[in-house]
Amino acid sequence: MIKAINISKKYGGNTVLSIENLEIPKGQCLGLVGNNGAGKTTFFNLLLDLIRPSSGHIMLNNIQVAESEDWKMFTGSFIDESFLIGYLTPEEYFYFVGELRGQNKADVDAFLTQFHEIFNDEILGAKKYLRDLSKGNQKKAGIIAALIGSPEVIVLDEPFANLDPTTQIRLKQLLKSFVENQEVTLLISSHDLGHVTEVCDRIVVLEKGEIVKDLSSSTETLQELETYFTV
Amino acid sequence: MITRFMNLEWKQFFRSSYWQKSIAINVLMVFLALYFITIFLALGVGLFPLLEKFYPEADPFTQVNNFVFYWLLGDLMMRFFLQKLPVMDVKPLLVLPLKKSKIVRYVLNKSALSFFNVLPLFAIVPFSLFLLAKDYDSLQVAVWAVSMLVFALIINFLNFIIESKSSETEFAFLPILLFVSGLLALNHFNVISFSGIIAASVNAIVASPWMVSIPILVLVAIYWINFKMLIGKLFIDGSLKKATKEVAVSDLAWTRKLGAIAPFLQLDLKLLWRNKRPRSTLLMLVLCLFYGLIFYPNPTYQGIPGFYVFVGVFITGIFMINFGQFIPAWDSGYYSMLMSQNIKYKQYLDSKYKLMMASAVLLFVLSVPYVYFGWEILLVHFAAMVYNIGVNTHVLLYGGSFNRKKIDLDKSAAFNYQGTGAVQWLIGLPLLLLPIILFYIPYKFINFEAGVATLVVLGLFGMVFHQKLMKIIVQRYKNKKHEMIAAFSQSNS
Helix, strand or coil, X not given: CEEEEEEEEEECXXXXXXXXXXXXXXXXXXXXXXXXXXXXXXXXXXXXXXXXXXXXXEEECCXXXXXXXXXXXXXXXXXXXXXXXCCCCHHHHHHHHHHHCCCCHHHHHHHHXXXXXXXXXXXXXXCCCHHHCCHHHHHHHHHHHHHCCCCXXXXXXXXXXXXXXXXXXXXXXXXXXXXXXXXXXXXXXXXXXXXXXXXXXXXXEEECCEEEEEEECXXXXXXXXXXXXXX | CHHHHHHHHHHHHHHCCCCCCCHHHHHHHHHHHHHHHHHHHHHHHHHHHHHHHHCCCCCHHHHHHHHHHHHHHHHHHHHHHHCCCCCCCCHHHHCCCCCHHHHHXXXXXXXXXXXXXXXXXXXXXXXXXXXXXXXXXXXXXXXXXXHHHHHHHHHHHHHHHHHHHHCCCCCCCHHHHHHHHHHHHHHHCXXXXXXXHXXXXXXXXXXXXXXXXXXXXXXXXXXHHHHHHHHHHCCCXXXXXXXXXXXXXXXXXXXXXXXXXXXXXXXXXXXXXXCHHHHHHHHHHHHHHCCHHHHCCCHHHCCCHHHHHHHHHHHHHHHHHHHHCCCCHHHHHHHHHHHHCCCCHHHHHHHHHHHHHHHHHHHHHHCHHHHHXXXXXXXXXXXXXXXXXXXXXXXXXXXXXXXXXXXXXXXXXXXXXXXXXXXXXXXXXXXXXXXXXXHHHHHHHCCHHHHHHHHHHHHHHHHHCHHHHHHHHHHHHHHCHHHHHHHHCCCCC
16 A cells, blocks of 8 residues: 655755665554654655655555655545644534545534544534644544545554543544554554554554664564663 | 843844745845935934024024924834834743743843834934034033933833734724824824924923933833733733634535635635734725725826826735735645645635635725726726736736745734745736836827727736646646745744
């Protein structure tokens, strides 16, 4: 589903990302871990064609992201708060994103009902603009919006950070159900080793822009990762 | 400590990513500054001889004080629109071991060094030297010069109080306009002669120098008020945070009829209405509609159709010039989100085009009453509207692809040059000037109708080739996509 071939990103003479070959088959959940500056967000930005690669290319479902825009039809993503349109209410934002993904209002409403406990009455019907919500609620709205319209590829940068415990658990269940049904290819990054190993069946460790470990998740994975990151 | 603050400011200025590219605008600012300095210098040098010439029976030293009132009002107006309280980004400083009073004092003291306070010196000093050369009492001259400077500082701090009070309202500049014109009117019709009162006070100060302590006390008081006001607001839920109100939601269902561009059009309309800056742009339209009243009743401009074209393009195009030149910077805050969504550039830009087109038609309709001043005016306005729709919209959309500056939607509007780059200045001129030239040449060599026809034909050409032009523009945006995303994700306040 996702193929990164010889992809690299340099700023000046400084290489921030260099991946020779990374293939993520359909239905897999890949967790990207690594310390700050490891190149996680850079990889996501390259995947979404938000920055231009210095070399190589990324294929999404055999579409080269830098060449065609057709991958946008089936890709949902949330990188950070700059993905939110501050002067819309959460509902309006969901409808807007829904519309771009061919979902009408009723579809979006139906989709949103399953998130009732996540929203906790603070997001829907709160009559507030997104810019006035708390960071955690903004993040919830952004993540949920990325899931609208059943995308085949979902990209979430640090989805668990800033979320309250209830939402973390609920989000984990949700992502796990995606993985079990093998319907979505999921790409998440996290600093919380526990969360990623729980959700994802494959963990890739980045360090200084390069892949240093590529593990398939098992009971020992968490242990192995913790040893790796203990300096 | 103050040097460290200065250091921060310096770095903020020179390390902002846009600095290199905005050199043109800095050059412009330097030229403006030099221009004002020259004017004030000329005023300072020429004031004494001029006063002697026009008021031969009066003593120039007392006569000059009759104008202090007007200078103060003018100064206040200029500062209100151009000078902002230099509240540096204090949020990160709040949690550091710094006394709040120190931060506030720094912000206030820095404003005293502003260009607006230095400027009067260029007039005051030469005039004082003149006085000394003419053998006036040197103590009196010194006291006069000092009190002028103190006045300038009083206006400096008074302005911040007025600004902070009026910034909460939508029509921020209306109260001060009313206030100043009220004072001028009272003065003009001799209800209360403020200019006389001020002149008498200054004369009194000059006569008995100890009285200079009165304006100094006023200055101290006003500084103190500023200090109290600022320190009370130095909380992240005070001036650093905006109030939230409950929102009224409208679903703008009628836009559905417009098909594929509907979601973008809805977004644009909400953008215009829900954010401070674009909303004030919108309100400014109402004022600009009356722009023609300056020219049309004036017999000087009667029979100069070049002016009709200028006013016509301006009135029917004021929205598109204000809105269009910041495409796509309006969306800069969430540009990377838009770019990762399933969006066709063409629809995105088409929505902006339709919006500008609708505004031109609407503004033309609203400007129909100008027919009172002659049917030629209506005709020219119509031609200007067609030209705006056909030509200027495309120029603006194309020019937008050069936009690299982020716009903070919540900053206020009037005289806010954020997001303004050199390109915007350059694009503004041909938008207004080109149609005048295009009209004038056939008008001069053939006749009035030929001039109007030229504009209409050019506009129609633009409309006919709209799809082709859009293709070129869309391609341009696609090529510049990554550059724009990178620039918009930098915060450069």
